Amino acid sequence: MNQSGIYIHFPFCEKKCSYCDFYSIENLSKACIFTNSLLSEIELRSQRHESKPNLSSIFIGGGTPSLLPPESIGRILQSIKSHFSFGEDIEITIECNPDSTLLENLHDYRKLGINRISLGVQSFARDELISLGRLHTPEQAAAAFHSARSAGFDNIGIDLIFAVPGQSARSWSRTIDKALELGPNHISAYSLIYEKGTPLYKSLADGDVSRVRENDEVIYYETIIHRLAAGGYEHYEVSNFALSGKYCRHNLDIWHGGRYFAFGPSAHGYIGNQRYWNVRNIDEYIFLVGKGRLPVSGCEEISGFDCIAERIMLGLRADGIDPGRFQADFGIDIKSDIAGLIESLAEHNFIIPNESNIRLSKKGYLIADELIAKVVLAIEKAMN
Numbered sequence: 001m002n003q004s005g006i007y008i009h010f011p012f013c014e015k016k017c018s019y020c021d022f023y024s025i026e027n028l029s030k031a032c033i034f035t036n037s038l039l040s041e042i043e044l045r046s047q048r049h050e051s052k053p054n055l056s057s058i059f060i061g062g063g064t065p066s067l068l069p070p071e072s073i074g075r076i077l078q079s080i081k082s083h084f085s086f087g088e089d090i091e092i093t094i095e096c097n098p099d100s101t102l103l104e105n106l107h108d109y110r111k112l113g114i115n116r117i118s119l120g121v122q123s124f125a126r127d128e129l130i131s132l133g134r135l136h137t138p139e140q141a142a143a144a145f146h147s148a149r150s151a152g153f154d155n156i157g158i159d160l161i162f163a164v165p166g167q168s169a170r171s172w173s174r175t176i177d178k179a180l181e182l183g184p185n186h187i188s189a190y191s192l193i194y195e196k197g198t199p200l201y202k203s204l205a206d207g208d209v210s211r212v213r214e215n216d217e218v219i220y221y222e223t224i225i226h227r228l229a230a231g232g233y234e235h236y237e238v239s240n241f242a243l244s245g246k247y248c249r250h251n252l253d254i255w256h257g258g259r260y261f262a263f264g265p266s267a268h269g270y271i272g273n274q275r276y277w278n279v280r281n282i283d284e285y286i287f288l289v290g291k292g293r294l295p296v297s298g299c300e301e302i303s304g305f306d307c308i309a310e311r312i313m314l315g316l317r318a319d320g321i322d323p324g325r326f327q328a329d330f331g332i333d334i335k336s337d338i339a340g341l342i343e344s345l346a347e348h349n350f351i352i353p354n355e356s357n358i359r360l361s362k363k364g365y366l367i368a369d370e371l372i373a374k375v376v377l378a379i380e381k382a383m384n
């Protein structure tokens, strides 16, 4: 049976972080009505499929879902359960911020069947947390991590950000030290992006902060790759590292082109070659769902060459492309049709090709976007 995933977007945060362009608002007064709307959206969407889709993962993200009372999360999971079937070893993740992660809530999450925590740590340097506009301290991040462990979570991921303004090689190294000391099962490490419209973007434009030099950014990325490899973490996607068996299933399903349903304002889903995205406004979301309509703002058909390009992009960013499956799905023998490029990239140690997989090397991950563009172009040429 085909596996599916669900992404839930909880659109509230206590305070917006300076770099964040995810959709969330600071006013929590609509959290209750939002939950009711979400239940209606789940119901509305489930009327569109005949049998109950089988789920391998649910990801409750946002926003800051750890602000929602566990009873509300229980209602959401109960509603999902009545419209979808849960795979035997389903992975259910909730994103938590260190300042809103309460031990009693963590115990409740366990009782609800949530089995994975994704903790927004970002940095263990106090000044960096302040410049990112985070509400928590390094100590709160460590305490939240220990609380999750003591509540019985054996699968905890943490997020880190590098190339933060003012970050030194030393402070980044100390953040990695602290992360390794805690020993999470999964680490995501993202380079800071100055998203248009965020306060951080404005600070950059106004000259109040300066970017970390590009060369240093590369060094920070290489540092975490090497340090985590030495700590036993597998680098399974450009920005993601995990201990054996602890890859994030939700991410993997998406990267492998799996189907996922998305609920909540601004959430993006992918069903039957169609990508859709919900309205990015809570009032509009509540209004549409209240009228019995799906709160979809737009959708696009992923077909023809877009499908191929997407498979290449997702595969190369993650754990590679299976040439046999690629040929079966698209009729393209990637190894012989673009043999020259594959050989040249392998010679320069950017990719690692073997019988059943073509994937980026550590060196290749450093320039993933450039390499993906080359492969996509070569395939397009070979097809014409």
Ligand code: SF4
Binding pocket: 012, 013, 015, 016, 017, 020, 021, 022, 024, 062, 063, 064, 097, 120
């Ligand atoms: S807590 Fe997360 S979702 Fe909320 S503003 Fe900060 S980064 Fe964005």
